[in-house]
Amino acid sequence: ETGVTQTPRHLVMGMTNKKSLKCEQHLGHNAMYWYKQSAKKPLELMFVYSLEERVENNSVPSRFSPECPNSSHLFLHLHTLQPEDSALYLCASSHGFDRGTNEQFFGPGTRLTVL
Amino acid sequence: DAKTTQPTSMDCAEGRAANLPCNHSTISGNEYVYWYRQIHSQGPQYIIHGLKNNETNEMASLIITEDRKSSTLILPHATLRDTAVYYCIVLSDSWGKLQFGAGTQVVVTP
Numbered sequence: 667e668t669g670v671t672q673t674p675r676h677l678v679m680g681m682t683n684k685k686s687l688k689c690e691q692h693l694g695h696n697a698m699y700w701y702k703q704s705a706k707k708p709l710e711l712m713f714v715y716s717l718e719e720r721v722e723n724n725s726v727p728s729r730f731s732p733e734c735p736n737s738s739h740l741f742l743h744l745h746t747l748q749p750e751d752s753a754l755y756l757c758a759s760s761h762g763f764d765r766g767t768n769e770q771f772f773g774p775g776t777r778l779t780v781l
Numbered sequence: 782d783a784k785t786t787q788p789t790s791m792d793c794a795e796g797r798a799a800n801l802p803c804n805h806s807t808i809s810g811n812e813y814v815y816w817y818r819q820i821h822s823q824g825p826q827y828i829i830h831g832l833k834n835n836e837t838n839e840m841a842s843l844i845i846t847e848d849r850k851s852s853t854l855i856l857p858h859a860t861l862r863d864t865a866v867y868y869c870i871v872l873s874d875s876w877g878k879l880q881f882g883a884g885t886q887v888v889v890t891p
Contacts, residue, residue, distance in 0.1 A: 668824070697877060709825070709881040722876050756824050763877045765813050766832065770879065772824030 669693040672757050672773035680781050681747060687776045689740040689757030697763060698740040699770065700732060701756040709756065715740060716763065747780045754778075785869045790886040793863075799856040801885055803869030806850040812873040814845060816854050818865040819884070825868065828854065859889045 670691045679685050691698065700712040714722035715734040729751075731743040740757055754777055758770040786804040793799040805814065815830040829836055829843045831852070836843045842855040856863055868884040 668826070670824075699877070708883060709879075711878050711880075714876050714878070716876075722878065724878075754822070758824070760877055763875060765811065765872050765877075766830075768813075768815070768872060768877045769827045769830065770817075770825075770877065771827065775822075775824050777822075 668771045668773065670757060670759055670771050670773035672755075672776050674776060675774065676777045676779075678779045678781065679744070679747065681749070683747075684743070684745040686744065687742040687755055687757075687778075689742075689773055691738055691740075691757075691759040691771070693759055693771060695759035695761055695771075696737055697760045698734060698737075699758040699760075700740065700742055701758065701772075703754040703756060703775075704750075705753070712742075744778075747778075749780050752778055752780045785871055785882055787867075787869050787882065787885045789883070790888070793856075793859045793887060793889050795861060795889055795891050796858055799859045799863065799887060799889070801854040801856075801867050801869075801887065802851065803854070804851045805869070805871050808849050808871050809873065812871050814843070814852050815870045815872050815879070816841070816843065817868045817870065817879075817881075818863075819868070820862075820865040825881075828867075830872075859887075861889050861891065863887065864889045 713732045733741040754775045756775045757773040760770045816828040817825040819825045845852045866884040
């Protein structure tokens with residue numbers, strides 16, 4: 667257990683559905699991240715939050731909408747997704763952004779399938 | 782960001798030390814080397830990081846050359862549970878952006 671939990675672990679949705687992924691960290695961290703891992707591709711950073719403020723949006727389409735209501739919770743709202751959005755979505759957290767202390771702790775991920 | 786080069790795959794015998802190389806010849810003075818691993822279908826796991834001194838923790842040792850252009854991650858006594866993809870990452874971004882590459886697939890065999 668890393669102290670970062672994600673729900674659901676698996677999700678199947680149609681292209682017209684709206685769903686949300688949830689991430690919770692129990693580590694007292696101030697920074698949270700969403701990553702995407704498509705089949706046979708490296709992990710890609712999607713969003714970065716610092717103390718509930720979005721500080722990075724890595725050119726992610728608007729059909730992905732993040733929300734960070736507090737420093738312990740992070741959501742990824744999904745709507746009108748495409749089949750190519752099927753992937754493993756990973757949440758991570760860290761104390762902050764100092765390069766020397768930026769150990770990121772990852773959750774187990776949500777396996778998303780878009781039909 | 783500095784790029785890293787790692788071998789695509791490595792095999793290691795159980796109980797032996799695993800030495801994983803990484804080249805980062807364009808690394809700058811304020812950039813750290815981080816290592817993560819990802820066991821199949823799980824989230825990545827932080828292993829160790831360093832700037833210029835060698836580092837050791839309960840999981841591994843990190844040896845960084847004096848010119849900082851390469852490093853080696855050492856798993857002292859590999860177990861079957863160490864089978865994973867290992868990522869060497871140079872961190873320079875101010876927002877903690879980890880740039881994952883393809884990594885090294887390490888297979889530990891009995």
